[in-house]
Amino acid sequence: MKRTLHHIPFLVVLLLTGGSHAKDEASASSKEEPSGHVFAWPFTDWQEMRPRGGSTKGGEVTLIEGERESWKKLREPGVGKQEQDRRAILAMAGSYRVSFDFVETIGFAPGYKPPRPYFSWGTEYVKVLEDRPGFISMQHALVMYFKDEKGKEQGPHVMKHWRQDWTWEDKELHVYEKNSTWSRERTGDVAGSWSQAVYQVDDSPRYEVMGRWSHEGGMSIWVSDPCPRPLPRREHSVRDDYNVLTGTHEITITPTGWLHVQNNKKLKIGADGAPGYVGQEIGVNRYEEISSPELAPAFDEYWSKTGAYWKAVRDGWAEVYRENDTFTIEEKKDEAQLFVVHFGFADKLQKAGDIAPGEAERHAKETIHRFLKKDAAR
Numbered sequence: 497m498k499r500t501l502h503h504i505p506f507l508v509v510l511l512l513t514g515g516s517h518a519k520d521e522a523s524a525s526s527k528e529e530p531s532g533h534v535f536a537w538p539f540t541d542w543q544e545m546r547p548r549g550g551s552t553k554g555g556e557v558t559l560i561e562g563e564r565e566s567w568k569k570l571r572e573p574g575v576g577k578q579e580q581d582r583r584a585i586l587a588m589a590g591s592y593r594v595s596f597d598f599v600e601t602i603g604f605a606p607g608y609k610p611p612r613p614y615f616s617w618g619t620e621y622v623k624v625l626e627d628r629p630g631f632i633s634m635q636h637a638l639v640m641y642f643k644d645e646k647g648k649e650q651g652p653h654v655m656k657h658w659r660q661d662w663t664w665e666d667k668e669l670h671v672y673e674k675n676s677t678w679s680r681e682r683t684g685d686v687a688g689s690w691s692q693a694v695y696q697v698d699d700s701p702r703y704e705v706m707g708r709w710s711h712e713g714g715m716s717i718w719v720s721d722p723c724p725r726p727l728p729r730r731e732h733s734v735r736d737d738y739n740v741l742t743g744t745h746e747i748t749i750t751p752t753g754w755l756h757v758q759n760n761k762k763l764k765i766g767a768d769g770a771p772g773y774v775g776q777e778i779g780v781n782r783y784e785e786i787s788s789p790e791l792a793p794a795f796d797e798y799w800s801k802t803g804a805y806w807k808a809v810r811d812g813w814a815e816v817y818r819e820n821d822t823f824t825i826e827e828k829k830d831e832a833q834l835f836v837v838h839f840g841f842a843d844k845l846q847k848a849g850d851i852a853p854g855e856a857e858r859h860a861k862e863t864i865h866r867f868l869k870k871d872a873a874r
Contacts, residue, residue: 535599536600536601537599540610545610545612547597547612547614547615548612548614554618554619554640554642555642555649555789557593557786557789558786558787559784559785560785560786562751563752564587564590564751564785566586566589567587567749569587570587570711570716570749577688577709577711578664578688580711580716581664581690581709581711582632585632585634585662586624586627586632587749587754588622588660588749588754589622589623589634590621590622590753590785591619591620591621591622591787591791591792592620592621592753592784592785592786593617593619593783593784593786594618594619594781594782594783595615595616595617595780595781595784596614596616596617596730596779596781597613597779597781598613598614598615598730598758598777598779598780599613599614599777599778600613600775600776600777601777601778602775604773604774605774605775608775610775611735614730618638618640619641619786619791620638620639621639621792621795622637622783623635623799625659630663630665631661631664633660633661634659634660635656635657635659635806636658636660637656637798638653638654638657639651639795640652640653640655641789651794652789652791652794654797655697656697656798656802656806656839656842657697658694658697658702659694659695659699660694660695661695662692663691663693664689664690665686665687665688666683666686666689666706667682667683668680669681669691669693669704669706670817671724672701672702672724672725672726673724674724674739674740674765675739675824676824677824678701678822678823678824679821680821680822683706689706689708690707690709690718691704691705691706691707692704692707692718692720692745695813696835698809698834698835698839699806700813700825700834700864702725703723703724703726704723705720705721705722706720706721707719707720707721707745716748717746717749718745718746718748719744719745719746721744723742724742725742726740726741727741737762737764737774738763738774739763739764739765740762740763740764740765741763742760742761742763743758743759743760743761744759745758752784752785753782753783753784754783755780755782755783756779756780756781756782757778757780758777758778758780759776760776760777761775761776761777762774762775798846801845801846802845804856805841805842805856805859805860806842809838809860809864811860812860812863812864812865813864815861816868823868824868824869825867825869826867826869829867834863838863841856841859841863
């Protein structure tokens with residue numbers, strides 16, 4: 497079953513700024529008639545609710561047919577609960593067509609006007625970095641094929657994306673407060689639970705939250721506790737009316753992929769600490785496994801040249817977590833952003849190959865500490 501990716505906005509600038517500078521589909525003729533309505537806003541002018549996102553043409557993909565082996569393995573009889581949880585987490589690895597769909601459903605301010613929904617999709621590879629008792633780490637990477645103006649396919653283009661780490665019965669979390677600040681929090685009753693820690697594209701923290709897997713009725717689903725986190729990249733450069741996104745997550749494994757559903761509230765926390773809700777949104781991220789194009793070879797080539805550096809970055813952050821109960825990350829330092837510095841060095845590794853012994857470790861650690869706010873880390 498072949499499908500064409502009509503919208504792939506994940507060029508470097510789009511991924512890392514959260515905005516789309518591609519041609520906007522909302523500029524279509526006002527004479528067009530709606531083919532339906534946007535979920536939760538059938539009473540708002542349909543043209544104003546056209547989803548925003550990129551319009552880059554993508555190549556064809558082939559969806560898998562039948563059930564995945566990881567799905568069959570997850571449903572084997574006689575498997576213990578912790579092992580079944582572990583198999584569900586590992587079932588998220590693979591090659592996918594991914595769609596990202598977000599729409600605000602409620603506004604709390606007088607005269608509230610809903611923003612346009614966000615919709616985009618691309619091809620993403622999820623690689624297991626570590627799998628040991630009580631811990632699983634998975635790296636996401638965008639592996640993209642584009643069509644140029646003549647319809648010729650270009651690629652693959654590899655872009656390191658986010659990372660997720662899973663810990664069984666985690667004893668502590670690093671919880672987001674506001675203004676790029678995270679604090680250590682001891683957990684309570686963690687029996688039978690898994691924490692999911694999510695990291696930005698540069699391996700800096702995003703959020704960490706506890707949750708539990710359920711496998712009743714043939715349905716494997718992980719439901720999180722409520723969780724605060726920074727503004728998402730898709731809104732970081734276009735919204736300034738809130739500074740904390742808080743909500744719950746559900747991850748459901750399916751026969752052909754998995755689904756990540758978010759129920760989010762947008763919260764403005766003032767200088768005095770007083771909270772005020774701005775709006776509420778629903779997000780649905782759908783991962784559908786594909787058999788072609790092959791994504792693993794391009795990622796493996798990229799990782800063979802940069803993987804050691806990104807491990808040094810992960811190790812650098814692990815040190816920050818051990819040594820600081822609270823820390824704040826500077827958004828910019830000397831007019832540079834953290835992800836730009838890290839990705840610049842990774843690009844150097846791709847082009848140069850071998851570097852001096854210890855240079856990657858030194859650069860990773862120095863870059864992280866350069867962006868830590870000195871008067872906030874303790």
